Amino acid sequence: xxxxxxxxxxxxxxxxxxxxxxxxxxxxxxxxxxxxxxxxxxxxxxxxxxxxxxxxxxxxxxxxxxxxxxxxxxxxxxxxxxxxxxxxxxxxxxxxxxxxxxxxxxxxxxxxxxxxxxxxxxxxxxxxxxxxxxxxxxxxxxxxxxxxxxxxxxxxxxxxxxxxxxxxxxxxxxxxxxxxxxxxxxxxxxxxxxxxxxxxxxxxxxxxxxxxxxxxxxxxxxxxxxxxxxxxxxxxxxxxxxxxxxxxxxxxxxxxxxxxxxxxxxxxxxxxxxxxxxxxxxxxxxxxxxxxxxxxxxxxxxxxxxxxxxxxxxxxxxxxxxxxxxxxxxxxxxxxxxxxxxxxxxxxxxxxxxxxxxxxxxxxxxxxxxxxxxxxxxxxxxxxxxxxxxxxxxxxxxxxxxxxxxxxxxxxxxxxxxxxxxxxxxxxxxxxxxxxxxxxxxxxxxxxxxxxxxxxxxxx
Amino acid sequence: xxxxxxxxxxxxxxxxxxxxxxxxxxxxxxxxxxxxxxxxxxxxxxxxxxxxxxxxxxxxxxxxxxxxxxxxxxxxxxxxxxxxxxxxxxxxxxxxxxxxxxxxxxxxxxxxxxxxxxxxxxxxxxxxxxxxxxxxxxxxxxxxxxxxxxxxxxxxxxxxxxxxxxxxxxxxxxxxxxxxxxxxxxxxxxxxxxxxxxxxxxxxxxxxxxxxxxxxxxxxxxxxxxxxxxxxxxxxxxxxxxxxxxxxxxxxxxxxxxxxxxxxxxxxxxxxxxxxxxxxxxxxxxxxxxxxxxxxxxxxxxxxxxxxxxxxxxxxxxxxxxxxxxxxxxxxxxxxxxxxxxxxxxxxxxxxxxxxxxxxxxxxxxxxxxxxxxxxxxxxxxxxxxxxxxxxxxxxxxxxxxxxxxxxxxxxxxxxxxxxxxxxxxxxxxxxxxxxxxxxxxxxxxxxxxxxxxxxxxxxxxxxxxxxxxxxxxxxxxxxxxxx
Numbered sequence: 001x002x003x004x005x006x007x008x009x010x011x012x013x014x015x016x017x018x019x020x021x022x023x024x025x026x027x028x029x030x031x032x033x034x035x036x037x038x039x040x041x042x043x044x045x046x047x048x049x050x051x052x053x054x055x056x057x058x059x060x061x062x063x064x065x066x067x068x069x070x071x072x073x074x075x076x077x078x079x080x081x082x083x084x085x086x087x088x089x090x091x092x093x094x095x096x097x098x099x100x101x102x103x104x105x106x107x108x109x110x111x112x113x114x115x116x117x118x119x120x121x122x123x124x125x126x127x128x129x130x131x132x133x134x135x136x137x138x139x140x141x142x143x144x145x146x147x148x149x150x151x152x153x154x155x156x157x158x159x160x161x162x163x164x165x166x167x168x169x170x171x172x173x174x175x176x177x178x179x180x181x182x183x184x185x186x187x188x189x190x191x192x193x194x195x196x197x198x199x200x201x202x203x204x205x206x207x208x209x210x211x212x213x214x215x216x217x218x219x220x221x222x223x224x225x226x227x228x229x230x231x232x233x234x235x236x237x238x239x240x241x242x243x244x245x246x247x248x249x250x251x252x253x254x255x256x257x258x259x260x261x262x263x264x265x266x267x268x269x270x271x272x273x274x275x276x277x278x279x280x281x282x283x284x285x286x287x288x289x290x291x292x293x294x295x296x297x298x299x300x301x302x303x304x305x306x307x308x309x310x311x312x313x314x315x316x317x318x319x320x321x322x323x324x325x326x327x328x329x330x331x332x333x334x335x336x337x338x339x340x341x342x343x344x345x346x347x348x349x350x351x352x353x354x355x356x357x358x359x360x361x362x363x364x365x366x367x368x369x370x371x372x373x374x375x376x377x378x379x380x381x382x383x384x385x386x387x388x389x390x391x392x393x394x395x396x397x398x399x400x401x402x403x404x405x406x407x408x409x410x411x412x413x414x415x416x417x418x419x420x421x422x423x424x425x426x427x428x429x430x431x432x433x434x435x436x437x438x439x440x441x442x443x444x445x446x447x448x449x450x451x452x453x454x455x456x457x458x459x460x
Numbered sequence: 461x462x463x464x465x466x467x468x469x470x471x472x473x474x475x476x477x478x479x480x481x482x483x484x485x486x487x488x489x490x491x492x493x494x495x496x497x498x499x500x501x502x503x504x505x506x507x508x509x510x511x512x513x514x515x516x517x518x519x520x521x522x523x524x525x526x527x528x529x530x531x532x533x534x535x536x537x538x539x540x541x542x543x544x545x546x547x548x549x550x551x552x553x554x555x556x557x558x559x560x561x562x563x564x565x566x567x568x569x570x571x572x573x574x575x576x577x578x579x580x581x582x583x584x585x586x587x588x589x590x591x592x593x594x595x596x597x598x599x600x601x602x603x604x605x606x607x608x609x610x611x612x613x614x615x616x617x618x619x620x621x622x623x624x625x626x627x628x629x630x631x632x633x634x635x636x637x638x639x640x641x642x643x644x645x646x647x648x649x650x651x652x653x654x655x656x657x658x659x660x661x662x663x664x665x666x667x668x669x670x671x672x673x674x675x676x677x678x679x680x681x682x683x684x685x686x687x688x689x690x691x692x693x694x695x696x697x698x699x700x701x702x703x704x705x706x707x708x709x710x711x712x713x714x715x716x717x718x719x720x721x722x723x724x725x726x727x728x729x730x731x732x733x734x735x736x737x738x739x740x741x742x743x744x745x746x747x748x749x750x751x752x753x754x755x756x757x758x759x760x761x762x763x764x765x766x767x768x769x770x771x772x773x774x775x776x777x778x779x780x781x782x783x784x785x786x787x788x789x790x791x792x793x794x795x796x797x798x799x800x801x802x803x804x805x806x807x808x809x810x811x812x813x814x815x816x817x818x819x820x821x822x823x824x825x826x827x828x829x830x831x832x833x834x835x836x837x838x839x840x841x842x843x844x845x846x847x848x849x850x851x852x853x854x855x856x857x858x859x860x861x862x863x864x865x866x867x868x869x870x871x872x873x874x875x876x877x878x879x880x881x882x883x884x885x886x887x888x889x890x891x892x893x894x895x896x897x898x899x900x901x902x903x904x905x906x907x908x909x910x911x912x913x914x915x916x917x918x919x920x921x922x923x924x925x926x927x928x929x930x931x932x933x934x935x936x937x938x939x940x941x942x943x944x
Contacts, residue, residue: 374857
């Protein structure tokens with residue numbers, strides 16, 4: 001725990017508004033009122049709250065009995081107003097992001113736009129002017145609701161309905177912050193849009209909501225990173241990400257999550273890929289107490305493509321239950337899943353995936369590959385791939401391997417003068433390389449650095 | 461049948477009990493007591509303990525129970541069937557010309573070997589050749605064995621299901637009901653060091669509507685070797701639920717092959733747990749040939765309890781219009797340095813459904829485990845649905861594990877190759893389907909089994925319109941695009 005690099009926390013004082021702990025209908029209505037939302041959104045939140053009460057807790061995957069729903073702050077508003085430049089951010093928040101290394105990339109203009117969310121509020125966002133001129137919208141979700149209500153209303157909660165599952169319902173009831181991206185037809189954003197999410201308050205629930213709409217023929221790469229400091233009690237992160245990739249468009253969504261090890265990270269991420277569209281999820285899961293996350297693509301248009309590349313690292317006491325879902329609902333759709341997991345100590349990784357080929361989705365093809373690396377004799381890894389095939393001409397393949405850092409490999413490298421820790425790190429870097437090479441450079445470096453931190457003392 | 465056989469009909473076993481026609485979903489303690497009339501007290505007590513568990517349990521719910529996720533229990537199995545209460549319509553004696561019972565595979569091999577027939581919840585025939593009896597081999601009615609071989613039966617019956625301490629302790633009601641109310645059972649015992657060259661036959665046949673609860677217990681002493689053919693057949697037009705439990709205890713260094721043939725007519729729902737305890741250095745093969753029945757949910761399970769054990773669960777299934785096969789091979793590596801290799805192949809045509817749900821569990825102490833799991837499914841025509849879930853749960857790093865699953869169609873390139881050599885299309889298609897299954901049939905390699913399996917494949921192919929078989933031409937199209 002002491003190795004956790006982002007384990008400082010800022011002062012707990014000075015929040016402009018908090019909902020208090022626990023959740024009631026009144027809290028939900030109060031959040032909506034506080035945000036001055038249109039009535040349809042308030043009604044949707046309240047419907048979602050009812051669904052949240054009705055929906056059962058998942059009876060599979062990780063043990064979620066440790067979540068104390070009644071102790072959670074569902075909405076905490078930072079006192080600062082949104083800033084227009086890094087320099088305008090309050091010093092303590094600026095310092096936080098400095099430590100995370102975020103302004104670097106922003107200053108150097110390596111990215112097309114950036115947003116930063118602190119607790120429930122997005123405090124900073126910026127889009128490159130030329131993109132703004134082309135009509136690219138990159139806003140925090142709350143602002144977008146007011147400024148682009150028509151587009152927002154047309155798409156919000158269409159990919160993930162309010163009652164989809166217990167945690168999606170909870171998010172829909174209390175969502176706050178997150179990113180809203182709208183890429184006009186034919187516009188290709190050449191370098192990534194980025195967002196950073198941080199839970200700073202103890203017992204905080206963070207419920208950001210991200211909605212990305214890529215109009216026909218457009219392209220965008222969105223990157224998010226998440227952290228939380230360490231507190232003695234658990235926090236809940238339950239985001240919802242909806243992505244609509246219209247005809248011929250392509251969206252790439254990259255997450256590197258590095259939660260502290262008392263965060264329950266229960267996220268619903270789903271994209272719809274229309275005709276000849278491409279959706280790519282790149283997902284790095286490090287840290288957290290429990291992660292349950294299965295990025296999904298609903299391939300609804302002919303020729304749509306879906307891809308998930310994911311890497312998970314489970315250290316002591318952690319359960320990374322991550323995977324992917326591909327639903328082939330149209331002809332000539334293809335999907336590809338590559339999942340890599342590393343487990344250490346009492347950590348547990350699980351790949352839980354679904355490939356469904358619906359009737360009529362002729363000539364669908366899917367390939368799934370899961371590789372698990374175990375660093376010692378006490379960790380655990382599972383593979384739970386579901387394949388449901390209703391179309392006779394589908395071609396589906398699934399492959400998995402489990403391996404350990406072998407004594408032979410270590411001996412070979414040690415005999416060439418590489419010490420054991422470095423040898424192990426090299427093996428792990430080689431193992432995750434297929435994912436790391438898909439990341440933007442600074443994220444690839446960050447992923448390797450985070451894994452190196454997790455691995456200290458890996459070999460007993 | 462050779463003249464050296466000892467024959468015994470039901471008159472030589474414990475007298476048939478008063479059979480009660482209680483519905484399977486309304487079992488009572490009184491009904492179970494009545495079923496157990498004449499049994500030793502310990503067995504009655506076990507039945508009653510199981511009845512108590514049964515009363516506390518519900519039937520499986522696919523929304524709540526992960527292992528029932530793919531098969532809606534209430535839709536596919538009728539638990540209102542009463543236990544079959546009438547004696548079998550025809551107590552066959554396996555004489556030639558008596559067509560009341562279909563010939564079993566073992567009988568057709570014309571071997572001098574042991575056989576048991578269970579018809580409509582009653583053991584109607586036991587044949588044990590003198591030569592086997594003299595070696596100490598026991599093949600008999602389970603009730604008789606509970607008296608005559610009380611120590612063996614008491615130790616092992618239920619040891620792998622709900623009565624045991626092991627992995628069966630939290631079994632669902634479909635198993636508990638058999639523990640409580642099994643109606644006819646077979647007991648097979650092969651003493652230590654005895655190696656049998658010919659298969660022992662256990663044939664379950666159904667002629668009457670109702671619930672049938674057969675039970676099989678087989679125990680192999682150390683260094684023993686045996687093959688058991690477990691056959692399931694029924695008359696046409698019968699509507700029945702067969703809820704079966706099979707336990708096989710393979711003691712140190714023994715070798716056992718268990719072949720389970722499912723050749724039901726339509727109208728039979730079959731629930732079967734076939735569980736094998738593999739102790740030190742055993743070599744176990746389980747081969748499932750599933751070709752008939754309206755719904756078959758088969759759980760071939762192997763617990764690797766001793767170091768060096770080796771198990772090979774094999775499966776071949778072919779589902780046709782209206783059939784629903786849910787196959788759940790489960791391997792638990794509990795001991796170190798054991799190996800397992802699961803291999804299932806299936807084909808579907810018509811409006812049919814198959815589920816392959818493989819499970820490999822490696823306990824943290826099972827160092828040096830080597831395991832592999834593979835499933836391949838061929839979707840031949842429209843309307844078929846195949847689910848595959850090859851699971852791995854690994855608690856121990858010092859192992860090698862892999863799994864693979866593939867679902868697809870016949871490959872147009874293979875068809876093209878055969879046709880280009882002058883083989884007519886229908887024959888070429890047949891060859892491809894045969895070739896697909898050939899791999900698994902060669903792995904089974906036991907007398908009579910391949911022929912029997914091939915006859916099912918032939919029958920299925922004969923009933924299908926070969927011109928309408930789906931052919932995957934994606935690769936072919938890809939190659940053509942490449943050339944252009």
